[in-house]
Amino acid sequence: MKSRPLILVVEDEPAIRRLICRALELNGYVAREAGGAVEALRAMRASPPDLVLLDLGLPDRDGMELLPLFREGGAAVLVLTARGESAEKVAALDSGADDYVTKPFDTDELLARVRTCLRHRQAVLGQTDRLTVGDVSIDMDMRRVSKGLEEVHLTPKEYDVLAELARHAGRLLTHAHLLRAVWGPSHQDDVEYLRVAVRALRRKLESDPAAPVLIRNEPGVGYRLVA
Amino acid sequence: MKSRPLILVVEDEPAIRRLICRALELNGYVAREAGGAVEALRAMRASPPDLVLLDLGLPDRDGMELLPLFREGGAAVLVLTARGESAEKVAALDSGADDYVTKPFDTDELLARVRTCLRHRQAVLGQTDRLTVGDVSIDMDMRRVSKGLEEVHLTPKEYDVLAELARHAGRLLTHAHLLRAVWGPSHQDDVEYLRVAVRALRRKLESDPAAPVLIRNEPGVGYRLVA
DNA sequence: ACCCGTTTTTACGGTTTCTTTATGCGGGCG
DNA sequence: CGCCCGCATAAAGAAACCGTAAAAACGGGT
Numbered sequence: 001m002k003s004r005p006l007i008l009v010v011e012d013e014p015a016i017r018r019l020i021c022r023a024l025e026l027n028g029y030v031a032r033e034a035g036g037a038v039e040a041l042r043a044m045r046a047s048p049p050d051l052v053l054l055d056l057g058l059p060d061r062d063g064m065e066l067l068p069l070f071r072e073g074g075a076a077v078l079v080l081t082a083r084g085e086s087a088e089k090v091a092a093l094d095s096g097a098d099d100y101v102t103k104p105f106d107t108d109e110l111l112a113r114v115r116t117c118l119r120h121r122q123a124v125l126g127q128t129d130r131l132t133v134g135d136v137s138i139d140m141d142m143r144r145v146s147k148g149l150e151e152v153h154l155t156p157k158e159y160d161v162l163a164e165l166a167r168h169a170g171r172l173l174t175h176a177h178l179l180r181a182v183w184g185p186s187h188q189d190d191v192e193y194l195r196v197a198v199r200a201l202r203r204k205l206e207s208d209p210a211a212p213v214l215i216r217n218e219p220g221v222g223y224r225l226v227a
Numbered sequence: 228m229k230s231r232p233l234i235l236v237v238e239d240e241p242a243i244r245r246l247i248c249r250a251l252e253l254n255g256y257v258a259r260e261a262g263g264a265v266e267a268l269r270a271m272r273a274s275p276p277d278l279v280l281l282d283l284g285l286p287d288r289d290g291m292e293l294l295p296l297f298r299e300g301g302a303a304v305l306v307l308t309a310r311g312e313s314a315e316k317v318a319a320l321d322s323g324a325d326d327y328v329t330k331p332f333d334t335d336e337l338l339a340r341v342r343t344c345l346r347h348r349q350a351v352l353g354q355t356d357r358l359t360v361g362d363v364s365i366d367m368d369m370r371r372v373s374k375g376l377e378e379v380h381l382t383p384k385e386y387d388v389l390a391e392l393a394r395h396a397g398r399l400l401t402h403a404h405l406l407r408a409v410w411g412p413s414h415q416d417d418v419e420y421l422r423v424a425v426r427a428l429r430r431k432l433e434s435d436p437a438a439p440v441l442i443r444n445e446p447g448v449g450y451r452l453v454a
Numbered sequence: 455a456c457c458c459g460t461t462t463t464t465a466c467g468g469t470t471t472c473t474t475t476a477t478g479c480g481g482g483c484g
Numbered sequence: 485c486g487c488c489c490g491c492a493t494a495a496a497g498a499a500a501c502c503g504t505a506a507a508a509a510c511g512g513g514t
Contacts, residue, residue: 089333093340112316112317171368219383
């Protein structure tokens with residue numbers, strides 16, 4: 001997921017569609033529109049969204065048929081429809097929808113549910129593309145790291161190590177794991193590489209490199225980025 | 228998560244509470260009840276649930292205060308309350324609630340949302356096997372162990388022994404078994420290693436290391452982690 | 455061909471962890 | 485009663501590991 005999540009709004013009523021998209025854009029999302037099933041599929045293929053807001057009552061196709069497709073594409077799905085039947089909700093949720101909101105809806109609530117859906121999806125995919133620990137923030141998408149306000153320059157290897165640690169923030173990664181991920185399987189025993197890289201990272205990111213709090217060491221096992 | 232997910236229903240109105248629990252039990256869940264905040268916390272500690280159905284309007288404490296606690300305990304939270312204010316919903320969802328349903332609710336829809344919450348939770352936790360015995364909890368995935376609130380540092384061997392014991396919690400593991408698992412087949416007779424490691428573990432994890440309750444000794448056979 | 459930033463090696467002192475040995479306690483048994 | 489065995493505890497020497505520094509090799513761009 002990019003720093004600005006991509007949301008696809010599938011809704012046949014243009015007025016409502018625009019309304020939703022405006023609200024999304026105002027809240028920092030990138031919104032794409034689709035008025036029907038075929039259009040939605042095309043948009044899906046063109047650039048896979050992070051979340052789909054799906055109206056079930058489409059003119060050309062039943063939205064329920066699209067649901068599995070979005071799911072397979074890795075998107076979260078929030079069904080947003082006028083159909084209030086309990087059976088419909090159950091069917092949609094059990095088909096993999098992440099939430100179900102009936103029209104008319106409250107915009108603030110919808111946005112909160114959108115956030116919740118994205119949170120769930122993010123957890124599922126396990127990729128936090130922006131991570132902030134203390135005063136350092138890591139933007140995976142931009143491949144940028146900053147401490148406080150200034151940006152910090154990292155060499156490729158340094159960045160790769162940090163990224164791997166950040167992808168599993170809080171978890172203890174073994175030397176072998178990190179080495180495999182960054183240097184490839186053939187170097188999974190060259191712990192010295194790791195030491196040099198970690199030292200460089202600490203020097204650049206830690207407030208007190210002598211007493212590291214960000215990248216911790218578990219003697220004999222590996223390193224861990226605090227969560 | 229067990230084969231039958233454990234759900235804690237926090238709701239002060241006995242009639243509604245029973246109704247919900249009955250519905251849950253009929254659908255293959257194990258339901259626990261709590262009429263207030265303190266009761267909920269006790270139930271939480273006794274056996275951490277997979278999901279909490281939380282009514283915000285409790286007599287003794289605002290449900291919103293409990294929400295973070297449940298989240299930290301690894302439970303999914305479905306807020307089920309009479310408060311229909313949009314701001315309330317936004318606050319709850321942004322505090323980590325996985326869904327928000329207002330009373331009166333439809334039972335089938337609630338059950339579908341329960342399923343969705345559990346699905347999300349399972350995805351989030353992935354295969355994070357976490358074991359809690361008394362006040363010590365072992366997170367295999369993170370390779371972390373904590374007693375009470377503080378984290379406890381374990382050396383590699385200490386952790387390996389504990390992990391092996393935890394993997395077969397409640398079962399009696401022979402000296403040879405543990406030694407093979409941790410030190411390798413060539414040291415399966417060096418019981419001294421084991422004693423030193425167990426002692427270190429007890430010192431760090433037991434409330435009274437002189438009277439161990441967590442790691443028990445079966446004279447002449449091996450050790451056992453209580454379940 | 456040369457320069458500069460990056461990566462790979464190598465070396466060393468200090469610390470953590472592991473192994474090994476020693477001692478004391480208590481229960482079962484002759 | 486005294487001996488032996490299994491266990492807990494303590495402590496010390498050995499080994500493994502870490503952080504640090506710096507030199508050597510590398511590689512892309514000018």
